[in-house]
Amino acid sequence: MLLEMERSDAATPGVDPAFRADVLAGLATARKAIPARWFYDRRGSELFEQITGLPEYYPTRTERALLAAHAPDVARLAGTGRAVVEFGSGSSAKTPLLLAAVEPAAYVPIDISGDFLRESAAALGQRFAGLPVHPVEADFTRPIRLPAAIGGAPRLGFFPGSTIGNLAAVAAVDLLRAMATTLGEGAMLLIGMDRVKGEDVLVPAYDDAQGVTAAFNLNLLHRINRELDGDIPVDAFRHRAIWNDGEARIEMHLEATRDIAFTVSGCRFAMAAGETIHTENSHKYGPRSARQTLAAGGWTTVAEWTDPQQNFALLLAEA
Numbered sequence: 001m002l003l004e005m006e007r008s009d010a011a012t013p014g015v016d017p018a019f020r021a022d023v024l025a026g027l028a029t030a031r032k033a034i035p036a037r038w039f040y041d042r043r044g045s046e047l048f049e050q051i052t053g054l055p056e057y058y059p060t061r062t063e064r065a066l067l068a069a070h071a072p073d074v075a076r077l078a079g080t081g082r083a084v085v086e087f088g089s090g091s092s093a094k095t096p097l098l099l100a101a102v103e104p105a106a107y108v109p110i111d112i113s114g115d116f117l118r119e120s121a122a123a124l125g126q127r128f129a130g131l132p133v134h135p136v137e138a139d140f141t142r143p144i145r146l147p148a149a150i151g152g153a154p155r156l157g158f159f160p161g162s163t164i165g166n167l168a169a170v171a172a173v174d175l176l177r178a179m180a181t182t183l184g185e186g187a188m189l190l191i192g193m194d195r196v197k198g199e200d201v202l203v204p205a206y207d208d209a210q211g212v213t214a215a216f217n218l219n220l221l222h223r224i225n226r227e228l229d230g231d232i233p234v235d236a237f238r239h240r241a242i243w244n245d246g247e248a249r250i251e252m253h254l255e256a257t258r259d260i261a262f263t264v265s266g267c268r269f270a271m272a273a274g275e276t277i278h279t280e281n282s283h284k285y286g287p288r289s290a291r292q293t294l295a296a297g298g299w300t301t302v303a304e305w306t307d308p309q310q311n312f313a314l315l316l317a318e319a
């Protein structure tokens with residue numbers, strides 16, 4: 001519930017206006033929700049790195065094993081000498097497995113976070129001596145003009161981690177279309193997509209015993225307090241991870257454990273005990289829905305690899 005709207009519209013130095021707009025709008029709705037993209041400040045990115053190593057969080061290690069086993073198959077099907085374009089490259093942790101197999105003409109990591117991007121691009125450049133690396137700092141949800149220096153080599157897009165699952169269906173399809181435009185004619189795409197599975201595996205993956213995912217979720221409230229002049233009582237919230245079977249997704253929420261009132265950027269809000277702020281969706285795919293999503297985005301699946309438990313899938317598609 002929004003109690004009062006009294007704030008100066010003057011821009012605050014150092015504050016991302018899009019962050020403030022998303023938080024204020026998201027807290028003012030009946031079902032409070034804040035987009036998951038705001039998890040990733042420095043602390044949030046560190047916590048996410050920790051999540052990827054947790055025993056309960058199967059996606060990262062499963063996808064890495066699939067890449068290690070099948071990168072040569074990708075090279076056989078896609079051929080060598082393409083320019084590899086990685087979307088949301090982050091720390092580029094899985095990239096060497098792919099680069100070593102497909103012997104690219106160039107590597108183009110694209111990420112919205114410039115610092116992280118330049119560090120990991122430099123590290124990869126050292127590891128693959130002679131490989132032209134052209135980092136691009138950009139929002140890849142819209143078509144991007146790739147650096148002219150990569151020339152006319154056909155492109156292989158790489159989108160690991162099942163990050164696509166953090167988007168709703170329409171946004172996921174829009175993103176796949178934007179990727180097809182960015183990559184151009186003759187492109188292929190290697191994408192990781194997490195599979196639907198039992199709640200006994202899914203819920204612990206998003207609510208681990210050590211509480212790292214809880215800290216990751218709660219860090220959003222700390223970020224709001226710090227960057228948006230908030231006084232949210234973080235200790236009055238608990239992390240919740242819920243499997244929504246109808247939507248085939250894990251939802252993360254922050255649940256108020258008592259009635260509270262707080263201020264963010266001069267706006268006052270109240271929450272009743274049990275009310276939540278919805279902070280993330282992580283959609284999971286069946287074999288058909290994965291291919292259908294790719295097809296709606298303009299991609300035809302040419303190969304698919306899964307682990308023996310069918311927990312995670314790596315799909316190769318052509319435009």
Ligand code: AVI
Nearest residue numbers: 051161162163166206213282
């Ligand atoms: C980045 N993304 C694919 C992760 C996921 O599994 O949806 C984010 C995450 N949230 C909690 N744990 C991991």
